[in-house]
Amino acid sequence: MRKVDHDSRREEVAAVAAKLIAEQGLENLTTRNLAKAMGCSIGVLSHYFANKQEIVLAAFDWADERIDSRIQEAIRSRDASLETFVPIILEGLPVTPESDLEWKVRFNLYTYAFTEQRLRDAQRQKLLQFRSMMEALIGTLQKNGEVRRDTDAALITRLAFDLVTGAAHSMLMLPFEKRQESAEQLLGLLDQLRPS
Amino acid sequence: MRKVDHDSRREEVAAVAAKLIAEQGLENLTTRNLAKAMGCSIGVLSHYFANKQEIVLAAFDWADERIDSRIQEAIRSRDASLETFVPIILEGLPVTPESDLEWKVRFNLYTYAFTEQRLRDAQRQKLLQFRSMMEALIGTLQKNGEVRRDTDAALITRLAFDLVTGAAHSMLMLPFEKRQESAEQLLGLLDQLRPS
């Protein structure tokens, strides 16, 4: 009970911090701003986090997990067929305000990671885990004849990741109303994966 | 003048600032650090830039132009054939220490742009310009029968950009020794562009 409260309060702080990071940038996240946005006093923050860096890392984690769990959910809730990729990839792109926020935080995280070995390692770990799941899925599709077999599942996976990352990046620069169109253009590519 | 040309001194400041941003992150770029790295006093900086923000923007510009001019140079120095894409794309990826630095700065710039409308607009402008050049090149290749015509040149361009961006991003997380391999994997894709 105590524990749950404590954890949910931590998550709330992380979520609010993530929002502020997305909207105003990491450099404008101050303890005062955060406390104000939380509607609490500065002192409260130190009950849940040892220092500001921990808050930032928690915000990073929070956004990161939201993106990933969203995609995993999309994967889990469908049979393995090429058509299922459409919603999966859409979940991976910043087409809604929620995912816009999360991607902005994630790119802040990536940029931060350039100078933080630990963060970089943690990210690579996560990434590898995620990729292997994806690779297995594609392998299944290849076995079922839904995806061409002349290209390595690992390569397809890698492509998909880099492409989605790059596309997410481009889309964050676009106004919201153009993003859906941009996403659909990308989905047209899926046909290239079909066996000829 | 006492020492050197005004513009080249400005560029020197921008370059050193870019180096510090890449190595230690934007948040650790202080006027003190910068002056120290330049081997000059803090006051010098204010001779060449009105304030820190201008220095940061100049550093962003500096890195940005280096990447672009590197790619453009690669394009200009070759005939238009599919094979020429290999070195062009390689120039676009962070496989050398120089381009590693430049890409890191560029991603800092992108992140910074999330909260700076002006910067975002300027980036989009540049990007569009660059893309149209790329698109023309691909169009030429299609006319020469070196690139399949069943896919729109604009789409190929967009894909290439997002893929290179995403790949550059992934590679920055890798240690240097693995990057060449990663780049080559990507280049294997070029075959997919050949007319079947």
Add this chain to the structure above:
Amino acid sequence: MRKVDHDSRREEVAAVAAKLIAEQGLENLTTRNLAKAMGCSIGVLSHYFANKQEIVLAAFDWADERIDSRIQEAIRSRDASLETFVPIILEGLPVTPESDLEWKVRFNLYTYAFTEQRLRDAQRQKLLQFRSMMEALIGTLQKNGEVRRDTDAALITRLAFDLVTGAAHSMLMLPFEKRQESAEQLLGLLDQLRPS
């Protein structure tokens, strides 16, 4: 709260700032000096004032109000007769260390106002209000036959103000021991106001 009331702390800062301005001049009022004189850390100042300019304005206000309330008190506590002017005017001149300080700050304020429209407007507003009060008083004295009626009450008021201002100014240049004499010389003038 940890120590004291917010408003009284603000006033304390203003008062100490006024003291420093009077003693060392506005140009030597630094946040460091002020914090030192307050016996607190620099950071405290920013709890009570958004920036230094606000502190300066508060110090100006503080001194200004002290002079005015001192005179008004002198007026209020007496019947309206020509003799009462003596203590009233004396309260308006820098004959005590307190009023010396306040007048020095007030002249700093005036000088500052030369380049600050807002301050100038605010001062004029206050002045007009004060004058009309004075004018009413003189009007009453004229009605009672204590002050000659061949001169306009408004003109007398204006003269009194300019004369007191000028005299205050001159007296600030004098050592303390000569000020009382100087003030008395001025008071001799009051006889000129009697109806002949």
Add this chain to the structure above:
Amino acid sequence: MRKVDHDSRREEVAAVAAKLIAEQGLENLTTRNLAKAMGCSIGVLSHYFANKQEIVLAAFDWADERIDSRIQEAIRSRDASLETFVPIILEGLPVTPESDLEWKVRFNLYTYAFTEQRLRDAQRQKLLQFRSMMEALIGTLQKNGEVRRDTDAALITRLAFDLVTGAAHSMLMLPFEKRQESAEQLLGLLDQLRPS
């Protein structure tokens, strides 16, 4: 010749500095601003003045002398009669743009003098000299029967000074178009000096 050049250049600097002080306040007088307003380089200033403080003092002197010499000129160019006071006093008030500037600088000087013993002494010296000249003039008028003899010449002088100082002060807060009227109101007082 050299000497003349040197001196006239010094005066030019002082005059430009005075202008800047009047327009933007002493705190905004920087060597850069001054050099810019002079249309020369910063280094030039150090040829004519040892440091900034000397420039400020020279600017103070410049304005001070202009006011005084203007009044003395008005005195010298007329016979000693009560009517001559009108133009004399008018020269002493800030009714023209030139005298506005000079009075603003003079009040900056006075304020500065609060914390500078030397300046204060120099001012008192000048003032006494000026007063004695004025007193002699009034004495002459009294002998000629143009000014009432029941008031001490020294007191009249002192009053005139304080009143003009205070009036000058008030007028600096007024917009230009109202100053003439304000000055005339003051001149009405001269009649009070006539022997009844």
Add this chain to the structure above:
DNA sequence: TATGAATGAGTTTTCATTCAT
């Protein structure tokens, strides 16, 4: 003489962190 680049001490301001209440 004139220039203006360079210096660096000093200023204001910000902000994570601490801790008495």
Add this chain to the structure above:
DNA sequence: CATGAATGAAAACTCATTCAT
């Protein structure tokens, strides 16, 4: 647990002064 006043190090920026050219 919560508050927010207090701290003070560190940041950006200013500016009089110096001095090589």
